[in-house]
Amino acid sequence: MTASNPMDGGDTAWVLVCAALVLFMVPGLAFFYAGMVKSRNTLVMIQQNFVALGVVTVVWILIGHSIAFGEDTGAGLFGDLKLFALQNLDEAPRPALHVVVPGIAIPTLAFVAYQMMFAIITPALITGATADRLKIAGWVVILAVWPVVVYAPIAHWLFDPEGWLAVRGAQDWAGGMVVHASAGAAALAILLVVGRRTGWPGTETVPHSVPLTMIGAGILWFGWFGFNAGDGLQANGIAAQALINTHVAAAAGMVIWSIAERFRQGRSTVVGAATGAVAGLATITPCAGYVDTASALLIGAVAGLVCQVALRLKVLFRFDDALDVIAVHFVGGVLGSLLLGLFGKKAINGIGADGLFFGGGFSLLGNQALAVVAVVAFSFVVTLVIAFAADRTVGLRLPADEEFGSDRRRQGMDAYRFAPSFVAGAGLASGAVDEPPLTATRIAAPSSVQYRLVTVLVRAIDAGALESALREAGARSIVVTEVHAPSTHRDTVVMRDQRSELALAQRLKVEVLVRDTDVERVLDALDSDTIGGHEGYVQQAAEPLSAQARTDEDPVS
Incomplete structure (x- = not known):
């Protein structure tokens, strides 16, 4: 200037x-x-x-x-x-x-x-x-x-x-x-x-x-x-x-x-x-x-x-x-x-x-x-x-x-790393990367008791209500994971003027360890108004989860 x-x-x-x-x-x-x-x-x-x-x-x-x-x-x-x-x-x-x-x-x-x-x-x-x-x-x-x-x-x-x-x-x-x-x-x-x-x-x-x-x-x-x-x-x-x-x-x-x-x-x-x-x-x-x-x-x-x-x-x-x-x-x-x-x-x-x-x-x-x-x-x-x-x-x-x-292919990494949330033993907790796992509740059961693993998908609900309903129905251990999975009820999302039907729905995957005699009670609880229905299946518990193969000191994971 x-x-x-x-x-x-x-x-x-x-x-x-x-x-x-x-x-x-x-x-x-x-x-x-x-x-x-x-x-x-x-x-x-x-x-x-x-x-x-x-x-x-x-x-x-x-x-x-x-x-x-x-x-x-x-x-x-x-x-x-x-x-x-x-x-x-x-x-x-x-x-x-x-x-x-x-x-x-x-x-x-x-x-x-x-x-x-x-x-x-x-x-x-x-x-x-x-x-x-x-x-x-x-x-x-x-x-x-x-x-x-x-x-x-x-x-x-x-x-x-x-x-x-x-x-x-x-x-x-x-x-x-x-x-x-x-x-x-x-x-x-x-x-x-x-x-x-x-x-x-x-x-x-x-x-x-x-x-x-x-x-x-x-x-x-x-x-x-x-x-x-x-x-x-x-x-x-x-x-x-x-x-x-x-x-x-x-x-x-x-x-x-x-x-x-x-x-x-x-x-x-x-x-x-x-x-x-x-x-x-x-x-x-x-x-x-x-x-x-x-x-x-x-x-x-x-x-x-x-x-x-x-x-x-x-x-x-x-x-x-x-x-x-x-x-x-x-x-x-x-x-x-x-x-x-x-x-x-x-x-x-x-x-x-x-x-x-x-x-x-x-x-x-x-x-x-x-x-x-x-x-x-x-x-x-x-x-x-x-x-x-x-x-x-x-x-x-x-x-x-x-x-x-394209992130993993072009950048060699992902923008996010997720860890699942879960319920272990007595209550809900959140797992995160590099955090120590929570200790699960131990289960003692007569050797004649058989367990089944109930695996279902439910919509996101109040965690306390979910745990309470399942506990009252006889659940011994509960694991909850956030997942995206095919569903009979597809979610619809609207962004601006475009309506998209999601191929994969966001759900909570609930895995419940329950006595064989309590399976129907658990399913009824999941169908109650509190939970709002479920999609899923029931399977025989894996051998390590069978009460016949357990002692009082074996943890349920």
Whole structure:
């Protein structure tokens, strides 16, 4: 910075904090997606998101930033390569910053860091669409190429003051088109190459960890404040307006999605609430610094309704978007970009423009529509070429036998290691890895007594009620294990708009050691209203469990 344009410490600190917030969205996105895939694909999904931090950072520093924000080549399509590897930043004819108000006084490196985080998270959005199928080697190839040949030119068109769409009057505050629409169009192109999951549309799409998804959603919501409020590059009233608009739109999206979900399905779910919030966040992104709070509230509400309806697109057009990236991010980004043409308000931001509802006529709306078409078409076509090339070289799709569990094959480990819970002797206990086993109750019985082992499956119930009922029926030893098993009564799970019938039901496997004369009493107890019925079988106890072969000192395990 020169003496006539000193660095503003407050603005610089704000932009750097916002850059960190946007980076924090990457693990948030990884958790959000990972919780919704199969437990045996958790690590692969997290890897596909985290690897962007490495690959995209390198290509952005080397060439991406120069294409996006270097000196325009003359047609408004992309910048030159004079800023290769961030060389000559101080010699640039201008700070090469975003479309912002004049007089910004922050180091160019702060702007580089902020925009680099946008470049990292944008392709990461795609991984939700290709869940359970994407091969990491092919994905790394896409990550190395896509930010340079797709994202960077689009960023130049709309974020650089000399970009051809920016010059025409199109506006995109923080990436409704540059981030969400471009990533959504790219996701659709890659889906055409990798194809559908085995068995789709009957494929189960059931979250294995809703808490993990909700943690991810919370991190995304928090990080989005930096995503939207930092885009003006100043800590001022516009930043405050963008932040409150971001929060209000997310809240409205959550509320409307939950209400609509309850009317359509009879219940509101936490996954639906999180999805509605993310839809509101994606939709307000292009508008956050250009609209007032009331408009942001309405935009978020519209997003909660429209994006939920958009869930049906994948069924209508038969593309297997596993985690609804297109319905939430693509539709949200496009919707918000067009709604800006209606709700834009120049009084909020001097570099903005009035939309149709505030006396601006159709000018802004027309510019927004042109920009949406250009961005979507460019991203889709170029990504399709990249995806075909990656598929023909290193391959994009996992082998079919890995779709249902790729962590062990690709990572050499599993995300989780479970130990069964059990009842031993007198009461319930929980076993855990590396914990010493509980000592079982010892049984003394006359040598003439024979035992049977009753093995049944029951639904999850109160452990105390289960033990009490079985003890009263004559159970001598009880073992309870959480299992997934075929069942005559299949469970149905609804995630967003998709209803899945589980091939394997979550049940408690109950093994009861009981005298031969008490078998019917145990079965009656399991059929009682307290337990709620059972599925299973009765077998003769193994020889070591026979009372004829036991002494008072033999433990029952």
